[in-house]
Amino acid sequence: MPEAEGEESSAEGSTFWSGTISFGLVSVPVNLLAANRSQRTSLRMVTEEGTRLSRRYFTAADLKPLDSDQIVRGYELEKDQFVVVEDEELEKLAPERTRDIDLRVFVDTRELDPIYFERAYYLTPAGNSTKAYRLLARVMEETGKAGIATFVMRAKEYLIAIIAENGIIRAETLRFGEEVRTPEMVGLPEPTDVKPMDVKRLEKSIEKLAQKKFDPSELKDGSAERLMKLVEKKLGSGKDVVKAQDEDDEPSDVIDLMEMLQRSLAVRDSDGDEDSAPSRPAKKPGSSGRSSSKSTATKSKPAGARKSQLQAKSKAELYRQATELEIEGRSGMSKEQLIEAIQRSA
Amino acid sequence: MAARAMWKGRIRFGDVDVPVKLYSAVQDQAVHFRLLDAKRKEPIKQQMVDPETGDVVEYASVRKAYETEDKELVILDPEELAELEPPESREIEVTRFVPLEAISHVWYDRPYYLGPDDNAAGYFALAKALRSQEREGVARWVMRKKEYVGSLRPEGDYLMLMTLRHAGEVVPASALKAPAGRELDEREVRMARQLVEAMSGEFDIAAYRDEYRERVLDLVQAKAAGKVIKFPKAEKKTEEKSLADVLERSLQVAKKEKKSA
Numbered sequence: 001m002p003e004a005e006g007e008e009s010s011a012e013g014s015t016f017w018s019g020t021i022s023f024g025l026v027s028v029p030v031n032l033l034a035a036n037r038s039q040r041t042s043l044r045m046v047t048e049e050g051t052r053l054s055r056r057y058f059t060a061a062d063l064k065p066l067d068s069d070q071i072v073r074g075y076e077l078e079k080d081q082f083v084v085v086e087d088e089e090l091e092k093l094a095p096e097r098t099r100d101i102d103l104r105v106f107v108d109t110r111e112l113d114p115i116y117f118e119r120a121y122y123l124t125p126a127g128n129s130t131k132a133y134r135l136l137a138r139v140m141e142e143t144g145k146a147g148i149a150t151f152v153m154r155a156k157e158y159l160i161a162i163i164a165e166n167g168i169i170r171a172e173t174l175r176f177g178e179e180v181r182t183p184e185m186v187g188l189p190e191p192t193d194v195k196p197m198d199v200k201r202l203e204k205s206i207e208k209l210a211q212k213k214f215d216p217s218e219l220k221d222g223s224a225e226r227l228m229k230l231v232e233k234k235l236g237s238g239k240d241v242v243k244a245q246d247e248d249d250e251p252s253d254v255i256d257l258m259e260m261l262q263r264s265l266a267v268r269d270s271d272g273d274e275d276s277a278p279s280r281p282a283k284k285p286g287s288s289g290r291s292s293s294k295s296t297a298t299k300s301k302p303a304g305a306r307k308s309q310l311q312a313k314s315k316a317e318l319y320r321q322a323t324e325l326e327i328e329g330r331s332g333m334s335k336e337q338l339i340e341a342i343q344r345s346a
Numbered sequence: 347m348a349a350r351a352m353w354k355g356r357i358r359f360g361d362v363d364v365p366v367k368l369y370s371a372v373q374d375q376a377v378h379f380r381l382l383d384a385k386r387k388e389p390i391k392q393q394m395v396d397p398e399t400g401d402v403v404e405y406a407s408v409r410k411a412y413e414t415e416d417k418e419l420v421i422l423d424p425e426e427l428a429e430l431e432p433p434e435s436r437e438i439e440v441t442r443f444v445p446l447e448a449i450s451h452v453w454y455d456r457p458y459y460l461g462p463d464d465n466a467a468g469y470f471a472l473a474k475a476l477r478s479q480e481r482e483g484v485a486r487w488v489m490r491k492k493e494y495v496g497s498l499r500p501e502g503d504y505l506m507l508m509t510l511r512h513a514g515e516v517v518p519a520s521a522l523k524a525p526a527g528r529e530l531d532e533r534e535v536r537m538a539r540q541l542v543e544a545m546s547g548e549f550d551i552a553a554y555r556d557e558y559r560e561r562v563l564d565l566v567q568a569k570a571a572g573k574v575i576k577f578p579k580a581e582k583k584t585e586e587k588s589l590a591d592v593l594e595r596s597l598q599v600a601k602k603e604k605k606s607a
């Protein structure tokens with residue numbers, strides 16, 4: 001089934017892509033992980049009795065339920081006139097760029113206007129050497145440069161700036177020029193003359209509140225805190241608290257992003273003489289099944305996927321995996337067909 | 347055409363009070379698709395369903411619940427949720443000013459322009475003061491029943507309000523450990539630096555267009571007209587050699603390109 005608009009944001013934190021950053025003829029294999037995690041306090045929709053609800057699709061005319069393979073993606077050409085577009089067609093529009101972040105130019109990081117910044121992703125070294133990664137990080141940090149590239153991920157083209165900080169490389173997606181308005185476009189009035197005395201007075205007021213550093217704890221979320229207080233009160237009294245039933249499809253996206261990032265950054269050079277860490281540490285006993293169900297474990301090792309493991313996944317998960325593997329014809333496949341195709345291509 | 351203001355408020359700190367109008371600084375250019383019934387090519391309807399019974403649950407009886415780590419659901423009544431809403435206010439309260447760039451880009455969410463409302467002189471004076479001080483303010487406000495934290499910053503002659511993500515929503519780089527490995531080879535570092543410098547240029551946003559979006563729109567038009575669709579072919583990648591060799595060759599290519607440019 002084609003992903004609905006906005007699906008990307010629901011996968012926040014678990015967004016996973018692997019490819020290469022290239023500059024000149026050098027390629028650096030990387031994994032990409034969102035630096036933003038979904039809010040801890042996002043709420044679930046339930047019935048009045050507390051059964052978790054699922055989102056389902058129906059025909060508009062007679063409300064017949066539709067399976068995911070009965071749904072296609074359409075572009076509205078004119079009112080009520082649609083052109084069907086398949087995922088595979090969208091993918092074929094950018095064959096050379098889906099796996100490669102090709103840095104064309106390096107610019108001074110300070111030259112990048114904040115108005116363009118959209119979202120941050122961390123890039124972590126993939127493959128069995130961190131050398132090229134560390135080299136790029138060090139040089140970009142020392143020169144204060146950011147690499148600029150465009151690339152396509154999940155049917156959208158991104159303009160990105162690759163920035164290094166503390167030895168870690170991240171990609172900031174940037175808005176395209178046509179997505180940003182200028183003050184003229186908004187219709188802001190021409191600047192008027194200001195009295196130097198007024199500016200002086202304002203500067204004094206600003207200085208009174210000035211600090212050298214920014215403390216991220218100022219970004220606390222008051223609404224979320226109030227919500228958590230209410231939740232704790234209700235948990236204490238037991239009022240309106242029900243045990244959730246097990247879900248068979250659509251496992252929730254709760255993953256420990258921090259742990260995933262740390263693990264992903266802990267790759268060591270395999271050709272080195274230093275202490276050889278295992279390329280991928282064993283799953284922590286504490287981590288629950290859902291935390292690994294669709295992130296590192298599935299994406300990094302589709303080759304080892306056995307049928308029973310695949311069988312246990314939801315169709316949406318399998319579809320996502322098929323997208324990663326660029327399996328053709330996947331949008332029309334049943335769950336069984338997806339499993340077979342994933343096994344074949346792995 | 348001038349945009350309509352989304353909201354009106356007042357910037358407040360100390361004895362400063364500057365009325366402003368707020369405008370979105372971004373415009374959506376995404377190609378939007380709709381989900382269709384494959385057979386009838388008609389838009390479909392989305393509804394919430396009780397998975398146990400298969401029954402559709404009407405909006406009025408849908409409740410929201412917080413799910414704990416122990417898989418307990420705490421059901422929250424609409425009245426309780428309404429009580430959590432922040433009180434309405436027109437104040438954009440600036441609590442602090444920090445040097446520009448003190449707030450990492452990873453916190454940035456959405457940019458809004460602020461325009462003057464009545465007091466244009468006060469507005470432009472504040473923009474000028476922030477610019478000359480090279481500072482941005484940390485601001486809090488409530489807009490459409492939602493609480494925001496943002497950065498009040500100068501943008502040219504104007505003021506901009508950049509919404510920031512809340513603490514906990516972003517993993518800062520400082521909380522992560524950089525990948526480790528053997529000491530880097532100084533010769534390779536030198537070559538890589540030369541390569542980055544050879545590839546350096548000015549940042550020109552106008553040089554980048556969402557070409558993929560244009561291709562998608564072309565595809566749609568071609569399909570509508572019943573034309574044969576041509577897809578671009580993938581390029582083959584050359585195989586890898588040692589890092590030093592690759593750097594060396596890249597440098598040669600980059601230098602040659604710079605000369606001919």
